[in-house]
Amino acid sequence: MSRLPAAASAATDAPSAPAPSLSGDRAGTGRYGDRVFRGLAGGSGILVVALVTLVGVFLLWQAVPALARDEASFLTSREWSVSGAHPRFGILELLWTTVTASVIAMAIALPVGVCVALFITQYAPRWLAKPAAGLVDLLAAVPSIIYGLWGVTAFRPAEQPLEDLLADKLGWFPLFSRTGISGGTIFFIGIVLAIMVLPIVTALSREVFAQTPRAHVEGALALGATHWEMIRTTVLPFGRPGVISAAMLALGRALGETIAVTFIVSTLAPGSQWSWSLFNGGETFASRIANNAAEFDSPQKTGAFISAGLVLFVLTFVVNAVARVVIERRKAFSE
Amino acid sequence: MKAQRAGLLAGVAMIGSLALAACGSDDNTGSADGAPAGSSSPSSTCPTGTLNAEGSSAQKNAIEEAIASFQDTCSGATVNYNPTGSGAGIKQFLAGQVDFAGSDSALRTTPKDGAVEAQQAQQYCGSPAWNLPMVTGPIAISYNLKGVDKLVLTPEVIANIFNGKVTTWNDPSIAKVNAGVTLPSEPIKVFFRSDESGTTENFTKYLNAAAPKAWTAQPGKGWTGKGEGKEKSSGVAGAVKDTEGGITYAEWSYAKDNKLGIAQVDNGAGPVALSGESVGKAVAAAKQDGQGNDLRLKLDYATKEAGAYPVLLVTYEVVCSHGKDPAKTALTKAFLEHFASAQTQKSLEDIGYAPLPDEVRTKVAAAIAALT
Numbered sequence: 001m002s003r004l005p006a007a008a009s010a011a012t013d014a015p016s017a018p019a020p021s022l023s024g025d026r027a028g029t030g031r032y033g034d035r036v037f038r039g040l041a042g043g044s045g046i047l048v049v050a051l052v053t054l055v056g057v058f059l060l061w062q063a064v065p066a067l068a069r070d071e072a073s074f075l076t077s078r079e080w081s082v083s084g085a086h087p088r089f090g091i092l093e094l095l096w097t098t099v100t101a102s103v104i105a106m107a108i109a110l111p112v113g114v115c116v117a118l119f120i121t122q123y124a125p126r127w128l129a130k131p132a133a134g135l136v137d138l139l140a141a142v143p144s145i146i147y148g149l150w151g152v153t154a155f156r157p158a159e160q161p162l163e164d165l166l167a168d169k170l171g172w173f174p175l176f177s178r179t180g181i182s183g184g185t186i187f188f189i190g191i192v193l194a195i196m197v198l199p200i201v202t203a204l205s206r207e208v209f210a211q212t213p214r215a216h217v218e219g220a221l222a223l224g225a226t227h228w229e230m231i232r233t234t235v236l237p238f239g240r241p242g243v244i245s246a247a248m249l250a251l252g253r254a255l256g257e258t259i260a261v262t263f264i265v266s267t268l269a270p271g272s273q274w275s276w277s278l279f280n281g282g283e284t285f286a287s288r289i290a291n292n293a294a295e296f297d298s299p300q301k302t303g304a305f306i307s308a309g310l311v312l313f314v315l316t317f318v319v320n321a322v323a324r325v326v327i328e329r330r331k332a333f334s335e
Numbered sequence: 336m337k338a339q340r341a342g343l344l345a346g347v348a349m350i351g352s353l354a355l356a357a358c359g360s361d362d363n364t365g366s367a368d369g370a371p372a373g374s375s376s377p378s379s380t381c382p383t384g385t386l387n388a389e390g391s392s393a394q395k396n397a398i399e400e401a402i403a404s405f406q407d408t409c410s411g412a413t414v415n416y417n418p419t420g421s422g423a424g425i426k427q428f429l430a431g432q433v434d435f436a437g438s439d440s441a442l443r444t445t446p447k448d449g450a451v452e453a454q455q456a457q458q459y460c461g462s463p464a465w466n467l468p469m470v471t472g473p474i475a476i477s478y479n480l481k482g483v484d485k486l487v488l489t490p491e492v493i494a495n496i497f498n499g500k501v502t503t504w505n506d507p508s509i510a511k512v513n514a515g516v517t518l519p520s521e522p523i524k525v526f527f528r529s530d531e532s533g534t535t536e537n538f539t540k541y542l543n544a545a546a547p548k549a550w551t552a553q554p555g556k557g558w559t560g561k562g563e564g565k566e567k568s569s570g571v572a573g574a575v576k577d578t579e580g581g582i583t584y585a586e587w588s589y590a591k592d593n594k595l596g597i598a599q600v601d602n603g604a605g606p607v608a609l610s611g612e613s614v615g616k617a618v619a620a621a622k623q624d625g626q627g628n629d630l631r632l633k634l635d636y637a638t639k640e641a642g643a644y645p646v647l648l649v650t651y652e653v654v655c656s657h658g659k660d661p662a663k664t665a666l667t668k669a670f671l672e673h674f675a676s677a678q679t680q681k682s683l684e685d686i687g688y689a690p691l692p693d694e695v696r697t698k699v700a701a702a703i704a705a706l707t
Contacts, residue, residue, distance in 0.1 A: 081557070083447070152573070181563055182524055182578050266574075267529035267564025270557070281563055283529070291566055294392070294420030295531040295556060298450070 059310040066303025074307065080270065080288075082304035089304050091311055093268070097186055097282030098312070101261070102254040104190025104278070105197055110247055112194075113201025120202075121209040122231055133206060140199035148263030151192045152184070156264075159188055163279055174276040184264035187278040192264060193257055197250035204249065208242030209235050241327045248323030252316050258286035267291075285312040382665040383411030390417075390424020390437030392567075393533055393586060394470040394650040397688045398437065401674040404682070414670055421533050425452060428653060429459050434663055435671075436653040439533025441466040441624070441631035460655030465706075466631045467699050469674055470650040471689040473614045474538050475590035476598040478582040479575045480504060480519065486598045487512045487606040490545035490637075493598075496582060497525055497542065498550060499561030504580060512601060521580040526571045529564030531556035537648035538584045544636035545602060545645065584646075588687025604641045613644035614689035621649075621695075628656065628702035632695075647689070657707050664706060671703045 069087055072079050077090020116136060120129050163185065170176040179185075216234040225233060266281030283291070289305050296302040388398075395418040402414045419427075421438040428436035429452075442452040442464060456464035476493060478486060483504075488496075492508050495501040501508060505518040528535045535558050542550035552559035565571045565583075572589035575581035587609060590597050599606040607613050620638050625631040636645050652671060658664030673679055680690035691699065 153577075157577075180522075180524070182581075183526075183563060183565065183574050262566055263570075265529075265564075265566070267527075269527065269561045269564065270559060272561070283564075291530045295422040297422035297426055298447070 056313065059306055059313055062299075062303050063307035063310045064303075066300050067307050069300060070304070078274065082301045083298060087300060087304060091285070091308055093282055094285050094288060094308060095311070095315075097189075098255060098284040098286075098315075100278065101186050101189040101193060101284060102251055104187060105193035105254045106247060106251055108191065108194035109197045109201050109250060110243075113198050113246070113250075114205050114243060116198070116202045117205035117209055118231060118235070120206055122227070122235065133203075136199050136202045138199075139195070140203070144196065144257060144260040145263070147192055147196055148260035151188070151260065151264045155192065156183070156188065159191060163187060167279060175278050177275070177277045177279070179275055179277050179280045181266050181279060181281040183266040184281065185266065185279045186282055189261055189264055189284075190278075192260060193254045196257065196260065197253050200250040200253060201243075201246045204246035205239060205243050208239040212238045244326050245323055248319055248326075251319050255284075255316055255319065256286055256312065257284075258290045262287040262290045285309065285315075381409040381411065382662065382669055383409070384662055384666045385413045386415065386435075386663065386666050386670060387433045388414065388416045388424075388435045388437060388652075389419055389427045389433045390653075391421045391439045391533060391650045392418035393439055393472050393648060394418075394437050394688075396588060396686050397470040397472075397650075397683050398674070400682060400686060401670075401679050404679060405670055405673045408673070409669065412666060412670070422531075425456075425653065429455050431459065434654075434667055437469075438466075438651050438653055439648050440536065441651050442653060456653065456655075460657065460659070462655055462657035463629060465629045465654055465656050465702060466625060466651040467654065467671065467675075467702055468618075468630055468632055468649045468691065468695060469652045469671070469699065470683065471614055471618055471691060472534075472648050472650060472687075473587045473609050473644060473689055474534060474541075474584050474646045474648060475587045475595075475609055476582070476600065476646065477572065477575055477585055477590040477593075477595035478598060479579060479595055480521075481579065483516060483518065483596065485513075485516065486596060487601050488598045489601045489603075490542065491549045493600075494542045494546040494549035496523055497527075497560040497562065497584075498552075499525070500549075519580075524578050524581040525560070525562030526574045526578075526581055526583040527558040527560060527562045527564050528568070528571055529558070529566055532567075533648055533650075534568065534584065534586060538646065540634075541636040541646045586687060587689075591687055600644060600646060602637065602643075602645055603639045607642055607644045609644050611684040611689040613642055614647050615692035616640060616643035617645045617647060618649065618689070619692040619694050623698075628705050630695075630698055630702055654706065656705075668703060668706050671706075672700065675699045675703060 066082075066087070067074060070089055071086050072088035072090050074090050076092050077088065078093045079088045079090055080093075081087060082089050116132075120133050120136075124132060166176050167178045171178055212235045216238065217230060220230040220234050261284050265283055265287050267283050268281050285308050289309055292305060296305065395416070398416045402416060405414060406412060416437070417424075417433075418437075421436075421440065424433070424436035425438055425442070427433045442456055444451060444453045453464065476488060480486070488509070489512055492501065492512065495508065501523065503520055503522055505520045510516075510518055533556065536554055536556045539550070539552065539554035539559065543552070543554045550560075558564065563574070565574045568585045568589045571583040572585045572593045572595065575583045575585075575595055576593045587597075597609050599608045601607070617634070617638060617640070618632070620640050620643055621632040621634045623630060624633040631651070632649055634645075634647070634649065638645050652674075654667060654671070658667065675691070675696060677690075677693075677696065680696060684690055690696075
């Protein structure tokens with residue numbers, strides 16, 4: 001989705017691409033190949049815009065009738081009973097779980113990912129940098145179902161002591177209070193998501209760090225900067241927009257991750273007490289939809305789930321839009 | 336350059352046509368491939384062609400076993416079963432996408448969300464749709480408790496465990512029915528199905544019928560008790576396996592595969608262990624709820640019959656009593672006949688299902704013979 005604005009601008013740029021001076025003698029625009037390519041490029045651009053619009057319209061179209069019949073507040077209710085004559089459903093819990101797990105994932109993946117990228121581009125010897133970068137990229141190639149399986153069977157027992165420790169030492173703080181959940185907590189999902197998005201952060205950050213102008217680096221070193229000072233004054237400021245866009249891409253992935261989360265998550269029983277604890281269970285938008293897709297037996301029920309999907313759609317859209325704005329602003333300073 | 340361009344165009348054209356072809360194959364009820372057109376006599380025991388069915392995932396292993404043995408004897412026939420869930424199966428059946436549906440509950444005769452499934456099916460078929468009980472899936476109350484190999488539970492105790500009133504294993508109410516067993520003081524960790532499922536529906540129906548005072552919530556596909564939700568049977572069974580003190584309800588095969596303890600159920604006539612025979616007794620005790628060959632069963636969950644294990648679900652195959660396509664009907668008939676045969680039913684016990692008791696099986700066979 002983050003590619004959308006780029007594609008859209010490609011579509012609008014396409015007609016203006018041939019310079020007017022060339023159009024007079026048909027050298028640039030009249031040829032068969034030029035017209036075909038222009039049509040293909042323009043068509044592809046329009047296709048993408050149309051697709052996203054259609055998806056949005058579809059979601060709205062399906063969600064509105066169900067939302068109209070919803071007898072609870074859609075944004076602030078924690079209930080989820082979607083069939084019958086009096087449906088009551090709200091997304092508060094889904095929103096909390098989705099956002100919290102993603103924030104935990106970013107809090108871990110961003111610093112670690114940037115450090116890995118710095119190591120690969122600035123510290124590692126050449127013979128090590130290449131294979132290390134390849135290995136990190138390989139993490140991105142692992143299918144998410146594998147992360148789910150691995151998370152549940154292998155990683156969970158290893159991570160449990162950390163949660164116990166946090167709950168023991170910091171249990172007085174609401175975020176770390178103990179709950180009865182023994183399987184996939186929000187905290188645990190956050191960690192697994194962090195591992196899943198790490199390669200996105202690393203790969204993109206690596207690309208921009210590697211492009212730091214040689215003159216900046218040498219200038220910093222010539223002025224007597226240490227290695228760390230050089231990185232802080234040249235590499236990091238230069239790479240900031242890249243890191244931000246990497247973070248937003250990663251956040252988009254974390255928000256929408258489905259299979260791994262569905263596999264790991266421990267759902268709360270309906271009507272259970274609200275808890276701020278990260279060690280509580282919960283469902284994300286994507287996992288709840290995926291988990292119940294087999295039993296969509298009425299338009300109303302389908303609509304209720306689709307309206308949850310719509311919120312996720314809007315959420316990722318906003319994240320990407322914010323990222324665009326931030327990047328555009330930062331560019332002006334860094335160049 | 337020219338050649339490259341041509342190649343590119345060809346590539347685009349190919350992808351386009353592939354995409355179109357993918358759209359075109361949606362209709363998977365097309366005429367039965369290779370079936371002798373028109374002239375065939377439907378009495379032939381081994382018709383050829385392709386059957387498509389969809390629905391309950393609870394009967395997935397059973398129907399796959401039956402399909403394998405059916406295709407061994409009838410090499411010209413292909414049966415596809417897509418275990419997408421009861422709701423999806425009925426939806427596809429009503430939309431004419433599949434030849435029969437598998438469902439964990441008979442077609443609804445009461446309106447829900449403004450539609451009555453049984454009526455919709457009759458409209459689609461142009462004849463009454465029949466519910467044929469085919470697969471009996473016992474629900475095992477499975478636990479993981481070190482040193483406790485034999486555990487007896489009464490409906491009230493089960494209900495209180497699953498609604499969160501009984502929270503430790505050495506609770507007096509559990510100890511009372513388990514004289515001589517040393518129960519640990521560990522907390523009970525309840526796991527439930529986080530997806531909507533027929534297993535949950537039948538389990539809560541049981542609790543509601545056998546312990547109406549302790550379990551007051553309306554039975555339904557979504558969980559209404561307490562605990563921690565996991566995805567699908569494999570999720571809950573896996574969670575109990577990994578959690579000391581865990582308990583859940585799951586199909587028999589999942590309890591067996593994960594080597595979980597299976598509680599004996601005491602409905603009032605003494606503890607009954609889960610076995611093919613004890614489940615068959617409970618199915619045989621069920622009343623018939625439908626008319627004629629519509630064999631919907633009304634299970635008596637609160638049965639006090641000695642030796643009957645009452646926690647179970649029955650998967651129905653939903654078919655049109657008068658099929659739309661004679662070739663398909665012949666094939667459906669042949670396959671279901673094979674599925675309901677004593678031999679096939681017996682083979683299901685090894686994979687965690689209980690064979691239909693003979694009283695019910697003969698009725699099902701008669702109904703299948705009456706399909707036209």
